[in-house]
Amino acid sequence: MHSHARPSRPPISLENRVFIALLQSADALAQEAEQLVKAAGLTGAQYNVLRILRGAEPKGLPCRGIGDRMISHDPDMTRLLDRMEKRGLIIRARQTDDRRVVKTRITPQGLSLLKTLDQPVRDLHKRQFLHMSAARLKILSDLLEEVRNRKPA
Amino acid sequence: MHSHARPSRPPISLENRVFIALLQSADALAQEAEQLVKAAGLTGAQYNVLRILRGAEPKGLPCRGIGDRMISHDPDMTRLLDRMEKRGLIIRARQTDDRRVVKTRITPQGLSLLKTLDQPVRDLHKRQFLHMSAARLKILSDLLEEVRNRKPA
DNA sequence: TGAGGATAGTTGTTATAACGAATATTGTCA
DNA sequence: TGACAATATTCGTTATAACAACTATCCTCA
Numbered sequence: 001m002h003s004h005a006r007p008s009r010p011p012i013s014l015e016n017r018v019f020i021a022l023l024q025s026a027d028a029l030a031q032e033a034e035q036l037v038k039a040a041g042l043t044g045a046q047y048n049v050l051r052i053l054r055g056a057e058p059k060g061l062p063c064r065g066i067g068d069r070m071i072s073h074d075p076d077m078t079r080l081l082d083r084m085e086k087r088g089l090i091i092r093a094r095q096t097d098d099r100r101v102v103k104t105r106i107t108p109q110g111l112s113l114l115k116t117l118d119q120p121v122r123d124l125h126k127r128q129f130l131h132m133s134a135a136r137l138k139i140l141s142d143l144l145e146e147v148r149n150r151k152p153a
Numbered sequence: 154m155h156s157h158a159r160p161s162r163p164p165i166s167l168e169n170r171v172f173i174a175l176l177q178s179a180d181a182l183a184q185e186a187e188q189l190v191k192a193a194g195l196t197g198a199q200y201n202v203l204r205i206l207r208g209a210e211p212k213g214l215p216c217r218g219i220g221d222r223m224i225s226h227d228p229d230m231t232r233l234l235d236r237m238e239k240r241g242l243i244i245r246a247r248q249t250d251d252r253r254v255v256k257t258r259i260t261p262q263g264l265s266l267l268k269t270l271d272q273p274v275r276d277l278h279k280r281q282f283l284h285m286s287a288a289r290l291k292i293l294s295d296l297l298e299e300v301r302n303r304k305p306a
Numbered sequence: 307t308g309a310g311g312a313t314a315g316t317t318g319t320t321a322t323a324a325c326g327a328a329t330a331t332t333g334t335c336a
Numbered sequence: 337t338g339a340c341a342a343t344a345t346t347c348g349t350t351a352t353a354a355c356a357a358c359t360a361t362c363c364t365c366a
Contacts, residue, residue, distance in 0.1 A: 010271045015278035021297040026179030027225040072180040100314040100361045118163045125168035143293045144174040150284045253331045253344045
């Protein structure tokens with residue numbers, strides 16, 4: 001055996017290739033979006049929370065409900081919301097009927113900040129998929145749905 | 154105007170839906186993989202580095218080269234590699250011809266650790282896409298390639 | 307009614323990520 | 337050659353993520 005022999009590598013399966021392609025594509029797209037919202041002083045997670053809370057108006061959502069709806073589930077919702085509350089983007093109020101629950105709502109400031117990002121984000125996504133036909137985008141959308149809706153083994 | 158009016162939300166475009174679906178799918182798959190390699194005491198990034206370095210044997214790679222090949226580019230390669238070197242998974246040596254460059258190689262320990270994960274990771278990916286036909290996987294693979302190879306506007 | 311368990315959220319701690327500035331080395335060209 | 341830009345990596349600092357333990361409140365049912 002040579003000391004410089006290439007270590008045996010497992011064959012790359014189709015599944016493996018799709019896995020990697022999926023993660024790389026997502027990371028590239030997410031990076032661009034992250035950069036965009038960073039100009040408004042937001043992280044991707046914070047932007048995501050704001051959008052969720054706008055969609056949850058006027059009722060607001062409990063801490064857990066936000067976590068469930070997030071793209072990538074954040075295990076430390078409390079302090080994520082702490083920072084956003086400190087900046088006046090959201091407001092929290094403990095429920096009177098069930099005092100365990102803290103309902104979070106987006107503030108007018110949060111809403112107006114979010115509004116300034118709506119068009120730029122839409123434009124970014126248009127650019128990100130500009131080279132793909134609507135038909136192929138639809139197929140991609142369906143396939144991704146299929147990936148997500150798999151039954152856990 | 155009502156105080157409880159729903160804030161106006163921008164219409165959700167097809168591009169937007171695909172963006173979100175892509176990120177959610179990637180996150181779900183990545184989470185499972187992360188859990189798997191965590192059993193071996195590795196983070197996803199560390200596992201990724203080990204695979205890259207196995208593929209780069211016997212030459213090894215400079216710090217920057219590893220970063221370029223990673224799924225999600227880590228801006229702090231130095232300390233990521235520091236931790237791995239401390240655990241004996243990799244070894245670093247400054248080049249003599251260009252003393253700016255530090256070449257990193259995987260150690261036999263790193264290789265054997267990686268080897269114990271090969272089969273479990275392959276099995277996981279098989280399970281993750283078990284419900285999809287090879288034909289549809291191929292289409293997905295091609296579409297993702299199309300996403301990644303877009304020309305920057 | 308009251309003990310045990312479930313649920314919602316918080317907090318402490320440690321490790322890692324993110325960002326920028328700094329160091330060292332090499333290439334370029336006036 | 338010697339100043340200046342480019343390249344490769346490291347370091348200092350701050351913010352955030354990850355994990356686990358903890359508090360408070362509510363629910364169930366013997």
